[in-house]
Amino acid sequence: MAVGTVARERVERLDRIWQERPGFTGWLTTTDHKRIGLLYLVTSLVFFAAGGVEALVMRTQLAEADERVVGPGTYDQLMTMHGITMIFFFVIPLSIGFFGNYLVPLMIGARDMAFPRMNALSYWLYLGSGILLYSGLALGHAPDAGWFNYVPLASRKFSPGTGVDFYALGLILNSISSTAAAANFLVTIGRLRAPGMSLNRMPLFCFAILATSFSLVFALPALTTDLVFLELSRKFGLHFFDVGRGGNPLLWQDLFWIFGHPEVYIIVLPAFGIATSIIPTFTRRRMAAFPLVALAELLVAFIGFGVWVHHMFATGLPEIAMIFFAAASLIIVIPSGIQIFAWCMTMVTGKPEFRTPLLFIVGFILFFVFGGLSGIMLAAIPFDQQVTDTYFVVAHFHYVIWGAAVFPLLGGLYYWFPKVTGRMYNERLGQTTFWLVFIGTNVTFFPMHISGMLGMPRRVWTYPGYLGWGPENFVSTLGAFFLTGGLVLMAVNLVVSRIRGPLAGPNPFGGATLEWATSSPPPPYNFAVIPKVSSPYATWDTDDRKTDPERLERGDFVLEGGHLTPGTTPVDGHMDEILAMPEESPWPVTLAFVATLGTAFVIANHLIFAIAMVALAAVVLVAWHSGEPEAA
Amino acid sequence: MTRGVLPAGRRRLVTLGLPVLLATGCNSNQAITNPATRPARDINTLWWAMLAGALVVFAVVVALLVIAFVRRGRPGEPSHDDSGPYKVIIGGGLAAPMVVLAILFGFVIHVMPATSAPPGPTKLTVDVIGHQWFWEVRYPGTSAVTANEIHIPSGTAVDVRATTVDVIHSFWVPRLNRKIDMIPGRANRIELDAPDPGVYRGQCSEFCGVGHAQMSFYVIVQPPAQFRAWLRAQSRPAATPATAAGLLGRHTFLTVGCEDCHVIRGTSAAGRVGPDLTHVGSRRTLAALTIPNTPRTLYDWISNPQAIKPGVRMPGFASLPAAQRHALVAYLESLR
Ligand code: HEM
Ligand SMILES: [Cu+2]
Numbered sequence: 001m002a003v004g005t006v007a008r009e010r011v012e013r014l015d016r017i018w019q020e021r022p023g024f025t026g027w028l029t030t031t032d033h034k035r036i037g038l039l040y041l042v043t044s045l046v047f048f049a050a051g052g053v054e055a056l057v058m059r060t061q062l063a064e065a066d067e068r069v070v071g072p073g074t075y076d077q078l079m080t081m082h083g084i085t086m087i088f089f090f091v092i093p094l095s096i097g098f099f100g101n102y103l104v105p106l107m108i109g110a111r112d113m114a115f116p117r118m119n120a121l122s123y124w125l126y127l128g129s130g131i132l133l134y135s136g137l138a139l140g141h142a143p144d145a146g147w148f149n150y151v152p153l154a155s156r157k158f159s160p161g162t163g164v165d166f167y168a169l170g171l172i173l174n175s176i177s178s179t180a181a182a183a184n185f186l187v188t189i190g191r192l193r194a195p196g197m198s199l200n201r202m203p204l205f206c207f208a209i210l211a212t213s214f215s216l217v218f219a220l221p222a223l224t225t226d227l228v229f230l231e232l233s234r235k236f237g238l239h240f241f242d243v244g245r246g247g248n249p250l251l252w253q254d255l256f257w258i259f260g261h262p263e264v265y266i267i268v269l270p271a272f273g274i275a276t277s278i279i280p281t282f283t284r285r286r287m288a289a290f291p292l293v294a295l296a297e298l299l300v301a302f303i304g305f306g307v308w309v310h311h312m313f314a315t316g317l318p319e320i321a322m323i324f325f326a327a328a329s330l331i332i333v334i335p336s337g338i339q340i341f342a343w344c345m346t347m348v349t350g351k352p353e354f355r356t357p358l359l360f361i362v363g364f365i366l367f368f369v370f371g372g373l374s375g376i377m378l379a380a381i382p383f384d385q386q387v388t389d390t391y392f393v394v395a396h397f398h399y400v401i402w403g404a405a406v407f408p409l410l411g412g413l414y415y416w417f418p419k420v421t422g423r424m425y426n427e428r429l430g431q432t433t434f435w436l437v438f439i440g441t442n443v444t445f446f447p448m449h450i451s452g453m454l455g456m457p458r459r460v461w462t463y464p465g466y467l468g469w470g471p472e473n474f475v476s477t478l479g480a481f482f483l484t485g486g487l488v489l490m491a492v493n494l495v496v497s498r499i500r501g502p503l504a505g506p507n508p509f510g511g512a513t514l515e516w517a518t519s520s521p522p523p524p525y526n527f528a529v530i531p532k533v534s535s536p537y538a539t540w541d542t543d544d545r546k547t548d549p550e551r552l553e554r555g556d557f558v559l560e561g562g563h564l565t566p567g568t569t570p571v572d573g574h575m576d577e578i579l580a581m582p583e584e585s586p587w588p589v590t591l592a593f594v595a596t597l598g599t600a601f602v603i604a605n606h607l608i609f610a611i612a613m614v615a616l617a618a619v620v621l622v623a624w625h626s627g628e629p630e631a632a
Numbered sequence: 633m634t635r636g637v638l639p640a641g642r643r644r645l646v647t648l649g650l651p652v653l654l655a656t657g658c659n660s661n662q663a664i665t666n667p668a669t670r671p672a673r674d675i676n677t678l679w680w681a682m683l684a685g686a687l688v689v690f691a692v693v694v695a696l697l698v699i700a701f702v703r704r705g706r707p708g709e710p711s712h713d714d715s716g717p718y719k720v721i722i723g724g725g726l727a728a729p730m731v732v733l734a735i736l737f738g739f740v741i742h743v744m745p746a747t748s749a750p751p752g753p754t755k756l757t758v759d760v761i762g763h764q765w766f767w768e769v770r771y772p773g774t775s776a777v778t779a780n781e782i783h784i785p786s787g788t789a790v791d792v793r794a795t796t797v798d799v800i801h802s803f804w805v806p807r808l809n810r811k812i813d814m815i816p817g818r819a820n821r822i823e824l825d826a827p828d829p830g831v832y833r834g835q836c837s838e839f840c841g842v843g844h845a846q847m848s849f850y851v852i853v854q855p856p857a858q859f860r861a862w863l864r865a866q867s868r869p870a871a872t873p874a875t876a877a878g879l880l881g882r883h884t885f886l887t888v889g890c891e892d893c894h895v896i897r898g899t900s901a902a903g904r905v906g907p908d909l910t911h912v913g914s915r916r917t918l919a920a921l922t923i924p925n926t927p928r929t930l931y932d933w934i935s936n937p938q939a940i941k942p943g944v945r946m947p948g949f950a951s952l953p954a955a956q957r958h959a960l961v962a963y964l965e966s967l968r
Pocket of ligand 2: 765800801834839
């Protein structure tokens, strides 16, 4: 592409303006959404490995009846940490933290998130909460009351150690981080879309992140409240959950599931978004029924709030309440069904090319339908009352979160790998990985349906041989190791390709959305020229892309006077102002450090030091704000 | 281990795909697919019906994916077609699910009454109380108290009142009925109405701490006359042991600390931490089904219960002279 001298000068100026500190300090102080995204990526994958090792130890213990690889105390800690890790430290940070952070600004043609420093803070708080929980494990005080941590088992009386304090306070920190991240997405998606990107031209991935962020913002307060109640009961003896003193243990469950069920959709919605990005690219066809799919994504998040009681069908609630919630749970089938048919019909009416990312999406559809069907069964009250807390449920939710959320994430890792690294992965190894992981996942989790139907309860560290659950468990364990092999192969492929893969160029797959319009990897300012948008398939449609060099030469929408990005109206995407973004800053990481330390002091019962940390945090906040740029 | 006391339940395949998995003679005394009562049967029917429906739906999706695979093509210019096959999407995503869900919902409403608690008092009520980690069973109107064994007469509707003294547990005998949680401050109820005598295995089904995996129990369904005789026997206080060893055992029991945690009616032992042992000799298993009840296992249990059931709230008495431990065994085994 011939670029004139004026254009070259402009690009150099942009490079200078957006340049960040090099090396390690650069990573500590960065506010670039892409680098923060990469931090999320690496961290969440490390946690994935940790959660995976925990799962493998559990599976080894359960491989045969009456085994003694680990005792019940250790098993309970592993089980609890596995659940917490996978949900709070792996799936959400990978999907929202990495995919959301990395892609949303690129897809909407913005130069960063709306609040770049808060974005950094979210990441560092997440890391802090993870380190906190894992130091609990290292000290032998990991929580052991299960990831849903029911009271009174989790009360001080029945869990006297500090394990549950690590759980409660660690997750409060984590949920502050997620709330901030979600608010950031809402504003970013609402206000920073490229000129011309009205809501109906926004990529479906961004709709999914929008729906997810709404869910997070409304669901997390329930969890946070619950955790605060728990910690107040544990530390100061208040009685929210204590029947003897007028409390109610079901309050914990209600609040937990008011958060916990939307949580399931928080986990799968970004995955839906990834599916709707990958499918059009590899079928050379626009998503069928785009508006229906967008609506369905939002509806799923909304209805997700009305179904929490289906986690409590065995608690002896009035039948009429149960029937209402069962009906609500069944209704959610409809938006999900619309999406499934839209994905399938897009493939049927397009010309699909089954490369690795699309293979993972096909796997995802199969898992989602399968897990969804067992989910419908669980909404049938008497059946749920029979199988809840058995391995049938373990099978069901692993099909949903592992098959229907993690599969698209893995597909997404392949799909955006060239964008993020500038290099191609090895396609043959990619497809092999898919088959290993697909078969491994089924071999691991399918037999759990059977052991569940044979009456095997979940969260047991051992079982007697005479009940005949041995073969299912043995196969499950084999599957888990097979699956791990597939994941290791994937890691090897991606790491080697990162170093030696062939160069990819800006758009190796012919992707439709804006991230493919810029170079791979994108420059810190994402786009030299702010794109103008006339369709949700911007790179397929508009000629704007082709005239980029001319616009760069002319200087329209280059915005080279500082960290600038256009602000647009929430619905129509009309540009209404130019926003100045803050630059990199040491304060987010400092504040997160202080907050984590303060939390650690609370856990250790050094309340004085904890209060000192609050004071310190106030000082940090002042410093933070004195460094903010003035609005342009 | 406890195979002897289990009836050989009928085996039923739970799956279509992997019968091999099931081929190794599994006992289905806790299998949902081996129902023994009306509610359990209804749930099982619901399950097979849902499975059949689910397979049809799954087949439709697989068929769509197969069509897509058959039509796969090389990459080219993206098509400008912006229309969608709305009819199929609405038909498959909206219309068809509505019909299927309506049918399912009708089925659910139909099955629910059978599985719910009895509307009023029944002829017999049994109180089942969850403890970390055993089951206390009381028979209102009598002084009988058992642990980990619930005896009921066959052909009689029994109202089980399920409560807990500590954390949440869940009462679950899959072959007889669905489960019901045991929640502090509530008495949840469920009906057991087993037509046939037999031994039905149940297990705690809500995670309740370290001993959760080893918190099982039997429901023992007896012909009504036999049940009445059993209940009379259990209501009596413990008999005075007839042997010297038994007498030494009783003395040991009442002096070395056992009495702080266990009740033996008719003696001064009145502890509430562990199970009532008044008729412990008549029980089939120890430690909530973890081991069969034999002199040998009882001796091991008294010596080191943690080795058998980690987390159990009973100290080991390995420091007692072996003779005293044998005497304890003799005494407890005599309590029938
Ligand atoms: C590597 C593949 C995985 C294997 C082999 C595996 C295995 C297991 C096992 C054996 C349990 C314990 C079941 C029990 O005792 O009740 C479990 C629980 C759980 N798993 Fe996984 N799992 C895997 C991946 C995942 C993923 C990716 C997620 C979520 C993103 C996840 C979420 C959970 C949750 C939430 C629990 C419940 C923990 C609790 O009961 O507190 N797992 N898993
Ligand atoms: Cu229990």
